[in-house]
Amino acid sequence: MHLGVVSRTIGLLLVVLAAVGALPLAMDYASEQPTAPWAWMIAVAVGSGLLLMVVGRRGWQRQAGPREAAAITVGSWLALAAVAACGLRLAIPEATYAECWFEAMSGLTTCGASAFGERLPIESFTPGVKLWRALLQWMGGIGIIALGLVLLPMLAAGTSLNLFRSESSGLGMDRLTPRLADTVRFIVLYNLLLNALLFAALSAAGVGWFDALCFALTTVSTGGFANYSNGVTGLGNPLAEWVLCLGMLLGALNFVLVVAALRGQPGPLWRSEEVRAYFAVLLLAAAAVALILSTSGLYDRDPHAALRHAAFAVVSIGTSSGHTLGFDRHPLGWEGWPAAATVILLALMLGVGCSGSTAGGIKMQRLLVLAKMAGAARRRFIEPAVVAPLSLDGRPLPPAQQFTVITWVVCAAFSWFLGTLLLVCLAPVDLASAGSMVLSALTNVGPAFGAFGPSHSAQAAGPLGMVLLSLLMLLGRLEFLAVIALLSARAWRR
């Protein structure tokens, strides 16, 4: 492990954070709120960034190998969350640092679980704070490293592939162009375009420009932060709810395939097994939940609301967004729904979004691979001589790739199990609430059930529980491997 290159790269990424941090400063300046917290945060980011760059000056010319890449990725996500939490802590004087750290990590990992909303209503925050929460999700949706690759070309020289791989699984990340940096640029451009479209659509639906901006940023990134303590219900705008539903659907669609389609190659998107399964599962789940709600008697006076709330909850959880809706019907949101509907939502919490999108969780591609592996095993059981190699979209899936999917599942299962046990020890919550919240954190959904349901914040976890949950979010967002790689002594050997 060469620490110089790690140090200088994290330093560079902190400067990127400082640049984005200028936006909430401008926002609060325009709305005549104190700007000092943001100025301090920028100072801390630039200062620590420069310090790290000076420390790592000898690594300036070096290339990051896989071990360095893992350290850079994990280190930069931790460092950026720490600095971003400083800004929140300074701008919200009543909040504790643990809450702010949780909020910053939940934002960066596009998880969307919030520490606020119960003790401190979100409506009481300055516009700068709301914008900063949304911007954190926007950055996390693109990926810190990917954003760095686009903004800082010097980062791209030679080191990019290893870095990029350690931040995202590489599943579904086909190159559109011979140069990786160009591909990432296209994807970031598409992300911006999608944000602009959603902003325009929300404005057209009658949402104020500031809410439209923040909701666009937190929706395309499948994040889930809202400017209101009661989530999307705070907008009070059914049309906007449909628009957000569409935005989440697009946010969890494979960006690489959509960009290829926009550049004149619609075939791969149209034929993609993953995309088809993604829409099929969401459609089926939404229909089932809508049926359950409409027969439950809860929505007798308003069938449109039953359909809207069902579709919204299914898309929100399936795409790992975590936007919540329904407080106009039930003070508890989807928690007041019949158990059958809740079970469907819990299953969707695994994450059915597409690979190569901003969605988290297991993702539809891995689910498809698992299903195909099960199918092949079944065929081999019946006739041992049968040759059943797996393929996805007509391309073979070699055993090595199947193995990475299994690795993900094993890592996720152990993290979920151990995380749940730890959370029960650290916080006075019941096992069901803890289990659903840990799963929700690992798959970056956000809200969960019970004590962590949509009508609650993450307060119930307490400061230690919040730190635990924030680390689980990072583990899930980086898809385990980079973090686990750093846990071995071999990674640190020089």
Next chain:
Amino acid sequence: MRRQRTVIIGAGSLGRSLASALAREGQEVTVIDSDAVRLDGLEGVGDLRPLVGSATSLRVLRQAGVAEADVVVALTGEDSANALVCGLAKRLGARTCIARVRDAELAASAQAVGLERIGIDQVISPEGLAVDALARIALSPGCVDAMDLAEGHIVLRALVVAADAPLAGRSIAEARQQLPGTWLVAALGDADGWTVPGPQDRLLAGEPAYVCAADDDIARLVPAFDPHATAPRRALIVGAGDIGQPLAAQLDRAGLRVQLLEADPARAEQAALELAAADAGVEVLRGTIADADLAHRLGLSDCDLLIAASAQDQDNLMAALLARARGVRRILAVAHHAPTVKLMGSLDIDAVVCPRRLAASAIQRAVRGKAVAHLARLSDEHLEILELTVAAGARATRHALRHLGLPRGCLVLAIADQQGAVRIPGPDARCQPGDRVVLVCTNEHEALAARTFS
């Protein structure tokens, strides 16, 4: 009349047999090969010129007289070299260029961009021809050989007359009375080979007969020859090679339940992936039919059809014999080499397909422009199917068929008029100028037939 000039590139077994056949017909033939050893002894076969050199060299091609050649046939072992040679020859001025292309992908790519742009007039794929032939035979109940004539409107099916068949032992004339309609027996087989039958010849049990009928009429005729013939529901193909894999896909598209057996694990995996990508529901299995356990699990005794289609003749022979022993109803086999064709023909195998012979006959058709296909189950080549265009003023336009004085051993199977309508003629039918006639005749009557119709 100027003699036709042909340049053949590649003196492999196909090139050699084609060269000697054409030279015997009196054509001017040049054979190019980079390997002098392979050209040895060719000179003795017929009046032809061997030329040692690389066919992708312009100097060698000029020396071979490609610029004045009527036909250039590229038969080297390399697909891409064959395509390139055709392109070069076309630029030099050759009239017709034929390339052997084994790789289906390459052939499809060339077709997609337009063969004439690459300078190829016709692509010949031995494996592709074998796949088509096997699929045709497999899907025709009771058939031991199957050919399509006149763009598929007329079918020629070789049926073995069953002992308990309604027509067994009848003469052709009786059979035609018993089973009215437009159909013909084009040839009768016996131990000595094939003959074109007259009205008094008998359909003997156990002997094959080529039946010619319209494509929508043949299903009515088959039970009269073989009452037990049934359409296959399930097929087992042995060998997932250049023939087995596309054949599996084709039979799957035809609605059969297809299993593909391959001994090589890597090849099996590749075939399974490619078939799955093509949305074929073929089940690929790893193993051989010699594995008694596997054969038992596959349930060979109630298998309709087994096709031995691997690249090795001895494997195919083995698979065919084992399948017969285990009670498979119909067995088709591929034989790549002439001795194996002969050997398999003498065994209890329902049909034998030889890719090389199909390619040779396709090339000869292209080179000579008249013979449609050779009609022979075994290696004898003395019966041929000809497709001729009736010329204005030909004798055939003036008289009905029965008054043309066509010798025994020469029979008109079908007449296609200029509008494309195809009919099987009765004895009183008459040809119009511009009609295309399909006839079967022995080698010695070929010239006479050509004189009568054109």
